[in-house]
Amino acid sequence: MVAVAKLMNATLVLPTLDHESFWTDPRGFKDIFDWKHFIRALKDDILVVESLPPKFTHVKPALKAPISWSKARIQSERLGSSVLKYLSPVVPMHCQQQDIYGFYRRQMLASLKKHKVVKFTHTDSGLANNILSSSIQWLRCRAMYLALQYTEEIEELRRALANRLRNNSERYIALHLNTKGYACFYRLQSQSKLIRDRAASETQVQSETLEGEADQWRRMMVPRGAPREAAVFLEAIGYPSATKIYIVAGEIYGHKGLEALCAKYSNIYGHSTLATEEELKPFKRLHNQLAALDYIVALESDVFVYTYDRNMAKAVRGRRIFEGFRKTINPDKSHFVRLIDEMDQELKQKKRDQKHSQDHKIHTFICM
Numbered sequence: 001m002v003a004v005a006k007l008m009n010a011t012l013v014l015p016t017l018d019h020e021s022f023w024t025d026p027r028g029f030k031d032i033f034d035w036k037h038f039i040r041a042l043k044d045d046i047l048v049v050e051s052l053p054p055k056f057t058h059v060k061p062a063l064k065a066p067i068s069w070s071k072a073r074i075q076s077e078r079l080g081s082s083v084l085k086y087l088s089p090v091v092p093m094h095c096q097q098q099d100i101y102g103f104y105r106r107q108m109l110a111s112l113k114k115h116k117v118v119k120f121t122h123t124d125s126g127l128a129n130n131i132l133s134s135s136i137q138w139l140r141c142r143a144m145y146l147a148l149q150y151t152e153e154i155e156e157l158r159r160a161l162a163n164r165l166r167n168n169s170e171r172y173i174a175l176h177l178n179t180k181g182y183a184c185f186y187r188l189q190s191q192s193k194l195i196r197d198r199a200a201s202e203t204q205v206q207s208e209t210l211e212g213e214a215d216q217w218r219r220m221m222v223p224r225g226a227p228r229e230a231a232v233f234l235e236a237i238g239y240p241s242a243t244k245i246y247i248v249a250g251e252i253y254g255h256k257g258l259e260a261l262c263a264k265y266s267n268i269y270g271h272s273t274l275a276t277e278e279e280l281k282p283f284k285r286l287h288n289q290l291a292a293l294d295y296i297v298a299l300e301s302d303v304f305v306y307t308y309d310r311n312m313a314k315a316v317r318g319r320r321i322f323e324g325f326r327k328t329i330n331p332d333k334s335h336f337v338r339l340i341d342e343m344d345q346e347l348k349q350k351k352r353d354q355k356h357s358q359d360h361k362i363h364t365f366i367c368m
Contacts, residue, residue: 001123002046002143003136004066007104010112011047014038015123017288025288032292034149041147045139052117061119062111067103100132145322150292153282158296161274165244165297172244172269174301176316177230178308228260229340230307233331235264242267246274246301248294249312271297305329 005012015029029035039048052059112118150158165172234243247258247270262268271293272280283289291312298304298316306313309330320326 005046061117062115171302174298176248176306231261231264248298303327
């Protein structure tokens, strides 16, 4: 939105946070970020105001969705089939002949002049694959990585957690896992078990059909980037069992939780284990502030490893690149999952061979 305001030569009102799409956290921009620093840091680029001026408070804003800075999907018909074309930067169908700058400087600016206030329904902060001038790209980086600073309350707790992790100047890894996928894993596992139980009581043909359905569920429920897979990956690339690991962005749900990771790595931490109850009391049920805390603890880590490429991981990775390409590891998931599957198949086959060998010995002993 900072870049859009720059293109339109418009005044930007402090952003508001979405309280409905993901978390019902009531806290706003000022509760998380140092808003005065945000205004000061951008004063040479755009004018940022704390709230709408009084003369505009009763104006009904025009609701607009910003154009994505990255890609668009345009559907065209060719020989009766749908052909997908990807363009960069993406423009809406009715503006394909004009550039992204023209769209904001002409159409969007005309809307602003007409309605006096424009409210964007969401933002797009992705920097990759953008054909934008270096000055606009630099402004976007400056807004995200220099202008956005956290409140002293969050920074103070961050310093305390980082100091505890770095006891005696020790190093630590920040690990971001697929929390949602792992929580779904157990629901899918239950579904697979129900189908298998049904298969046991059916005829052979029906049983084979149900077994095939159960296999489909099992393939769906592979928890990409779950604790066990993360433990295997970290061990494979050489991190010893004494490595300190900070779990970023929430608890891992499910009846086994972090057991698989803790079995190989005992020094597992999170904000709930590093901070005292008294320290966490001001942040209770305030998920945005806790996410901000995890974000800046991850930024300070010696190595950031992520197995779930969503908003948190992208934000941390982008900031670490901006700060000089600090060490960040993202495993190739397709190859990694294939290797995990092969390893599991080998382990299963080994167990079957051992059982067969054991049964054979018992049978031989009885015969003798």
